[in-house]
Amino acid sequence: MSGYLLPAIIAGSAIAAACGVVGWFIVLRGQVFAADALSHFAFTGAIAGLVIGISPQLGVFGCTIGCGALLAIIAGRKVADDLTIGIGVTWFLGLGVLALAILSHNGNEGTGAATALFGSIDTLTGGDAAIAVSIAAVVIGLVAAIGRPLLYASLSPAVAHARGIPVRLLNTLAFIALAAVVAEATQALGALLLLALIAAPAGAAHHLARRPAAGIAIAAGIAIGSVWVGLAISYRLPALPASSTIACVTAVAFAAATLISRLRGSSPRHAHTDAVERHAHEPIAGAGEYHTHPTP
Numbered sequence: 421m422s423g424y425l426l427p428a429i430i431a432g433s434a435i436a437a438a439c440g441v442v443g444w445f446i447v448l449r450g451q452v453f454a455a456d457a458l459s460h461f462a463f464t465g466a467i468a469g470l471v472i473g474i475s476p477q478l479g480v481f482g483c484t485i486g487c488g489a490l491l492a493i494i495a496g497r498k499v500a501d502d503l504t505i506g507i508g509v510t511w512f513l514g515l516g517v518l519a520l521a522i523l524s525h526n527g528n529e530g531t532g533a534a535t536a537l538f539g540s541i542d543t544l545t546g547g548d549a550a551i552a553v554s555i556a557a558v559v560i561g562l563v564a565a566i567g568r569p570l571l572y573a574s575l576s577p578a579v580a581h582a583r584g585i586p587v588r589l590l591n592t593l594a595f596i597a598l599a600a601v602v603a604e605a606t607q608a609l610g611a612l613l614l615l616a617l618i619a620a621p622a623g624a625a626h627h628l629a630r631r632p633a634a635g636i637a638i639a640a641g642i643a644i645g646s647v648w649v650g651l652a653i654s655y656r657l658p659a660l661p662a663s664s665t666i667a668c669v670t671a672v673a674f675a676a677a678t679l680i681s682r683l684r685g686s687s688p689r690h691a692h693t694d695a696v697e698r699h700a701h702e703p704i705a706g707a708g709e710y711h712t713h714p715t716p
Contacts, residue, residue: 425651428541428608428662431549432647434556435605436617440640441560442601443622444632445567445594449574452619454491454595457509458602461487463611464516465603471519481603487512488599492592539610539663541647542654548607555604559597566593571632609663617643620670624677642677646670 446455462484469479491505544552563570573580573587581587598618605614625639650666 425542425655427544427546427549428651429648431544431552432541432608432651432666433644434549434553435601435608436621436643436647437640438556438559438601439605439614439617440621440625440643441563441636442594442597443618443643444625444636444639445563445570445574446598446618447622447626448571449594451598452615454505455598455602455618456615457491457505458484458488458599459606459611459614460509460513460516461599462602462606462614464512464519466606466611467516467519471522477603477607480606481600483512484603484606485596485599488595488602489592492588492595539606539608539613541608541666542651542662544608552604552608555600559600562593562597566590567632570594609666613663613667616667616670617646620674621646624674627674627677627681642673643670646673 443455446452462480465479465481465483466476467479468483469476472479569580569585570590570593573585573590577587601618602614605617608614609617621642622639624642625635629635629638646666646669650669651662653669654660654662654665
């Protein structure tokens with residue numbers, strides 16, 4: 421593979437690893453819709469950055485992380501509900517359309533809007549790769565630091581709060597980590613497709629693994645592998661956009677994991693099933709394994 425794709429491989433691998441790690445918790449917590457909402461915020465931030473004359477990346481990070489933190493604050497100790505997220509998406513997407521109209525009036529909307537929507541992973545530079553690696557390292561480090569209490573708070577927020585775990589703070593940090601991943605993934609896959617790299621590998625991992633550590637590792641591995649395979653296919657078949665190809669590979673991986681799960685008679689793990697509630701009373705040390713089989 422040509423050396424010009426090396427920055428794309430490095431940046432894509434870092435972004436994918438962070439998406440897999442954060443995505444595992446997002447699927448566990450039932451917040452996939454929140455991730456989709458943040459991708460809309462990222463689009464608005466990119467277009468707004470172009471309108472006011474700053475870097476689109478700066479607009480993406482400012483808007484996405486700010487909105488993510490705001491959603492977490494509004495939700496408090498609870499998971500942000502669909503109504504709150506939906507209203508936020510509608511409002512900010514409307515602002516994005518307004519900004520796009522302003523760009524269109526000025527005659528320079530094409531490249532910036534297309535990049536924000538569909539990404540351009542194969543045009544990333546060495547500097548972009550360095551930034552992606554740095555952000556991924558910070559995000560993965562944050563998740564590693566709060567992982568155990570976040571897992572417990574995700575299983576049973578009320579019990580976790582009663583035991584003195586700072587659920588509100590954990591929710592805010594989880595949203596900020598998700599927002600940072602979404603913002604960074606926007607330049608690679610675009611606002612329309614980045615959800616595939618967050619949700620599909622994590623969903624596949626929940627089908628395949630019962631232990632959190634194994635599930636997180638599998639999610640990151642599937643995400644990284646999807647980027648590599650997608651880039652390779654796009655390189656061999658230039659007519660296929662890399663971002664679309666990567667999204668298709670993640671979908672295939674999720675379908676395969678679903679089939680494997682059904683063949684072996686297990687079901688995916690979700691945040692509010694009876695199996696989770698069965699373990700809600702256990703101490704944090706007891707949250708090291710969950711069961712994918714529903715309670716009889």
